[in-house]
Amino acid sequence: MPFSSLASPLDVELQPDRPALLHVDPLDDAPSWVAEHREALRAQVTEHGALIVRGLGLRDIDQVATVFARVADDLMTEREAFAPREAHRPGLYASTTWPANQPMCMHHELSYPLQVPGLMLFACLTAPEQGGATAVADAEQVLRALPTGLTERFEREGWVLTRTYNDEIGASLAESFGTGDRAEIERYCRANAIDFTWQPDGTLRTEQRRSAVVRHPLTGRRCWFNQIAFLNEWTLAPEVREYLVDVYGEDGLPFNTRYGDGSPIGEDVVQLINSTYEAHTRRDPWRAGDLLLVDNIRTAHSREAFTGAREVLVGMAEPLRPADRCATPEASER
Numbered sequence: 001m002p003f004s005s006l007a008s009p010l011d012v013e014l015q016p017d018r019p020a021l022l023h024v025d026p027l028d029d030a031p032s033w034v035a036e037h038r039e040a041l042r043a044q045v046t047e048h049g050a051l052i053v054r055g056l057g058l059r060d061i062d063q064v065a066t067v068f069a070r071v072a073d074d075l076m077t078e079r080e081a082f083a084p085r086e087a088h089r090p091g092l093y094a095s096t097t098w099p100a101n102q103p104m105c106m107h108h109e110l111s112y113p114l115q116v117p118g119l120m121l122f123a124c125l126t127a128p129e130q131g132g133a134t135a136v137a138d139a140e141q142v143l144r145a146l147p148t149g150l151t152e153r154f155e156r157e158g159w160v161l162t163r164t165y166n167d168e169i170g171a172s173l174a175e176s177f178g179t180g181d182r183a184e185i186e187r188y189c190r191a192n193a194i195d196f197t198w199q200p201d202g203t204l205r206t207e208q209r210r211s212a213v214v215r216h217p218l219t220g221r222r223c224w225f226n227q228i229a230f231l232n233e234w235t236l237a238p239e240v241r242e243y244l245v246d247v248y249g250e251d252g253l254p255f256n257t258r259y260g261d262g263s264p265i266g267e268d269v270v271q272l273i274n275s276t277y278e279a280h281t282r283r284d285p286w287r288a289g290d291l292l293l294v295d296n297i298r299t300a301h302s303r304e305a306f307t308g309a310r311e312v313l314v315g316m317a318e319p320l321r322p323a324d325r326c327a328t329p330e331a332s333e334r
Contacts, residue, residue, distance in 0.1 A: 010022055010044060014048075016282075018283065019050045019051065019282050019284055020044060020048035020050065020051045021284065022041075022044070022051060022053045023055055024053060024054070024055035024056060027055070027056055030056040030057060030058060031063065031067050034067050034291075035070040038071060041053070041293065042071075042293075046218060049136065049139075049299035050136040050292065050293065050294045050295065051292070052284060052292050053290070053293070054287060054289070055289070056290075058123045058124070058125065059288075061088050061313065064092065064123040064125070064313050065088070065092050067291065068091070068092060068121050068123070068315040071119075071121060072121060073318055074318050075091025075315050075317050076317060076318075077090065077178070078093065078110070078316060079176070079177065080176055080177070081110075081176050082163075082176075082231065083096045084096075084170075084171050084172070085097060091315055091317070092314075093313065093314045094311075094312075095303070095310070095312045095314055096314075098303070100132075100305065100306050100310070101305050102240075103302065104230070104303040105229060105235055105274050105302055106135075106137050106229070106230065106274070106277035106278075107227045107230035108226065108227065108297070108299075108301075109301070111210070111225055111227050112208060112227060113192060114192050114193060115320065116296065116322060117317060118296055118318035118319065118320045119293065119294070119295065119296060119316075119317045119318045120293070120294040120296045120314070120316060120317075121291070121292070121293055121294075121315035122293075122294070123290070123292075123313045124286040124288055124311070124312050125288060125311040126310060126311035127286040127290075127310070128307060128308045128309065128310040129308030129309075130306060130307045131285075131305050131307060132285075132286060132306025132308075133283045133286060133304045134286070134302070134303055134304075135283035135302045136281070136294060136300065136301050136302075137282070137299065137302075138299060139223035139224045139225055139298050139299060140221055142224045142276055143213065146224065146272070146273065153259065154228070155213040156260075157261050158210055158212055158260035159211075159212045159226055159228045159257055159259065160207060160208070160210075160258040160262060161207070161208050161210065161231060161257055162206070162257070163205070163206045163207075164199075164252050164253065165203055165206075166203055166254065169244065169254040182198075185204065189206065193208060193209075194207070194208045210226065211225070211226075211322070212224065212228060212260075213225065216298055217297065217323070223297055223298055224300075228265065228270075229257075229274050229277070231255045231256065232265055232270045233250075233253055234265075234270040235270055277302075286312065296316075297320075297322065
């Protein structure tokens with residue numbers, strides 16, 4: 001069985017259809033082991049884009065919080081969330097609230113704020129009965145596999161995310177911005193290159209243009225880094241999309257994406273992006289106690305549909321502002 005060539009004390013198992021996997025002996029003190037092997041773990045994530053550590057026996061929120069802090073610097077407070085999630089500790093969250101029977105397709109976490117997480121951390125306390133894997137896909141490979149004409153257009157124009165906040169679907173204003181104060185929300189939008197419009201009924205509509213392809217901060221290699229398909233209307237289940245369009249109208253959907261010039265993205269393009277991700281997906285079912293580390297720039301991740309209870313804790317760490325951002329310099333109120 002092949003192993004990583006990176007010189008380190010860790011023997012990492014490599015298989016084409018699975019993330020890199022490190023088996024460790026059952027531990028009495030997982031945080032101390034992680035602290036001792038931090039640099040080797042981070043080197044493996046840099047080399048492979050993602051790493052599962054199996055055998056740590058993670059079992060509760062306090063232990064996971066300590067492990068996350070030993071692995072990563074600068075755990076982040078989530079801003080601009082698209083769906084609500086429970087915060088257990090500062091920087092430590094439950095998985096996004098999302099129907100168990102609906103998969104969450106491949107995406108890079110928070111690829112649309114100006115400052116994005118460089119590292120994602122996941123810990124499984126309860127593994128589902130079936131499904132529910134947090135799968136991964138290499139963004140360099142996906143970029144190379146997509147049609148050149150399509151990626152060149154997105155690289156030239158970027159992509160646009162539109163959001164219309166309401167109290168029924170997705171994150172509320174307070175959950176997304178950390179405040180319900182209108183003046184504070186406007187200040188955040190102006191500081192983060194987000195155009196905003198208050199609707200007559202008091203709801204907020206925002207628009208932001210971001211890069212679709214960025215260079216990795218360590219390797220300098222180009223990565224397909226966005227949520228173009230994930231937040232597009234055509235990724236929704238047909239019955240869900242029909243309901244949302246019927247209730248809110250095509251221009252009032254809770255979230256949607258467009259080309260950088262503002263023109264709509266066709267269903268065929270969204271299907272092509274998602275099928276390309278699927279062709280490059282690596283998955284390994286969760287086991288209770290697992291730790292998963294993901295380079296958020298190089299590696300997209302998804303959540304598959306599942307049955308049974310599933311408890312996975314999430315941390316976002318090491319904020320950075322990717323090069324090649326094409327954000328509008330100044331946001332405006334319209």
